[in-house]
């Protein structure tokens with residue numbers, strides 16, 4: 245694996261989950277608008293993803309961009325998501341085309357499709373439900389943050405169709421470290437473990453694709469997102485399952501697992 249990978253938003257939770265799993269596997273250039281707290285193990289660029297010149301410079305000699313930087317708050321105000329998420333995504337795709345980057349993996353969100361849950365909850369959060377979203381459905385954002393993620397996906401579609409850039413949009417569920425979200429059925433259904441997160445983005449760096457939308461969750465018994473496309477196109481092979489934990493976040497023993 246000799247790809248050179250630019251990781252935007254590297255200091256955040258998703259960035260740290262990815263680096264926690266595959267830091268040794270690539271030649272990384274990390275980018276964040278916040279400087280690193282300690283001496284970084286990889287090349288580090290302090291830059292804002294809305295700055296066109298800085299982003300072109302950051303992508304020099306890069307093969308793949310994993311674009312995570314943005315405002316991740318479901319309640320984020322329009323001014324912030326317009327700038328950081330929508331314009332930031334546009335600048336990243338544009339710089340990728342200008343500099344000859346091959347692939348961009350874009351961190352989209354469950355909130356791009358959150359309103360599919362409205363008329364179906366809480367049943368779809370339970371193991372008995374067979375309802376699945378598979379990535380072919382139209383966006384139904386649950387907030388302006390979700391609108392910004394749907395816009396990032398659409399920008400990716402445009403840069404793929406117009407410029408042949410390979411783009412995969414990962415609708416990330418709920419990433420938590422160590423155990424699934426506690427006492428939160430929805431969170432358990434869309435849990436993404438740190439281990440599976442690192443593996444999924446490793447597949448986004450390695451696999452061949454044109455334009456894809458996939459769901460980024462672990463192999464939870466409770467789920468309303470299909471993993472089929474991520475498995476088929478990327479070779480995603482998740483290892484974790486929120487059903488192995490109690491609602492309080494404790495790993496179940498064998499007897500509890502059989503219940």
Ligand SMILES: NC(=O)C1=CN([C@@H]2O[C@H](COP(=O)(O)OP(=O)(O)OC[C@H]3O[C@@H](n4cnc5c(N)ncnc54)[C@H](O)[C@@H]3O)[C@@H](O)[C@H]2O)C=CC1
Nearest residue numbers: 253255256257258277292293313314316351353416418419
């Ligand atoms: N953590 C989760 O469960 C989920 C995360 N996502 C998406 O994944 C991405 C990463 O999320 P987290 O790591 O949780 O967020 P985070 O807030 O922990 O990390 C985001 C990082 O991006 C940087 N950043 C923000 N705006 C920037 C800008 N304009 N220029 C340069 N750097 C900037 C921040 O300094 C921060 O280090 C976001 O795009 C978020 O929307 C999507 C679904 C779920």
Ligand SMILES: O=C1O[C@H](COP(=O)(O)O)[C@@H](O)[C@H](O)[C@H]1O
Nearest residue numbers: 316317318353354355417418431
């Ligand atoms: O996109 C995101 O989704 C997760 C899960 O959403 P929530 O509404 O169930 O908390 C959220 O934790 C994360 O911050 C956000 O970026």
